[in-house]
Amino acid sequence: MKNLSLILNGILAVAVIYLYVLHFSGGSPAEPEQASNVSTGGIPKIAYVNSDTLLQYYDFFQDKRAELEDKAQKLQSDYETRAKGLQSEITAFQRNAGSMTMNQARALEEDLMKKQQNLVQYQQNLSTELMQEEAKVNEELYEKVAEYLEEYGANQNFKVVLTYTKNSGVLYADDSLDITRVVVDGLNERYNSADAGSSTQNDSTSAN
Incomplete structure (x- = not known):
């Protein structure tokens, strides 16, 4: 009897995020917290996010990953x-078949x-x-x-935000274009704030 294999294949490699944020409103471009040398003259401002690092430090993904692995x-x-x-039952049948x-x-x-079927x-x-739950996550x-x-x-006047990871097709990217840390911090702040708000609301409902 073969054991069931329930390995969550490829979940760490799923977030290959190609986000083309185009045609934002004009105005004087604000300098981002990172990637201060992104734009030169008329060249569109471009930045990248390291998807491996994002997955490693994004609390939402780590929580969902733990839930899936536990299930x-x-x-x-x-x-x-x-x-x-x-x-x-099969062993018992084989042992007793002669008396039947x-x-x-x-x-x-x-x-x-x-x-068995x-x-x-x-x-x-x-x-x-x-697989369906993994796809949903x-x-x-x-x-x-x-x-x-x-x-x-939009706030930083970027025209393109790319993903950068091993085997992504990008052989080199200057560190000044890397906005991963800022993005991870912002995502975690938003996720944890929403989670805290949901917990507070549930506590209030239970008290009533």
Whole structure:
């Protein structure tokens, strides 16, 4: 009996975020907290976010990752319990088959085969469920980062904000273009503030 593999494949590599923040309102461009040398003359202001660093320090992603891993472990444990139970029934059948009539043995064998098929289907359902939840987290991650970068890019008059990570196709990027730390701090402040506000509201509702 093969064990179910519930590894969260590729979740750390999901946020390949290509955000083209174009045609912001004009005016005197404000200098960002980082990337002070982004623009020269008429060249559009460009910056980048290191997606590996963002994923490592963005509290939302780390919280969701922990939740998914915890759920995967629980589902894995449940599957293994079911698989061991079925294996015990199969072993008992093999031990006692000699004392059964042909009809009894055939009926029990068919029942065990049906249980085995159900277990395989259960395994597939678990994998699908985790993949769907992972996709939902990835979509929410993208939306949160995109929304924040659109606002931040508009304030700093950036025309393009790119992702930069190993194998992204960018061989070199000057550190003056890196706005990762500012973006991570802003995302965490927004996420933790919203989380604290939600907790306060829930406490107030419970008190009433």
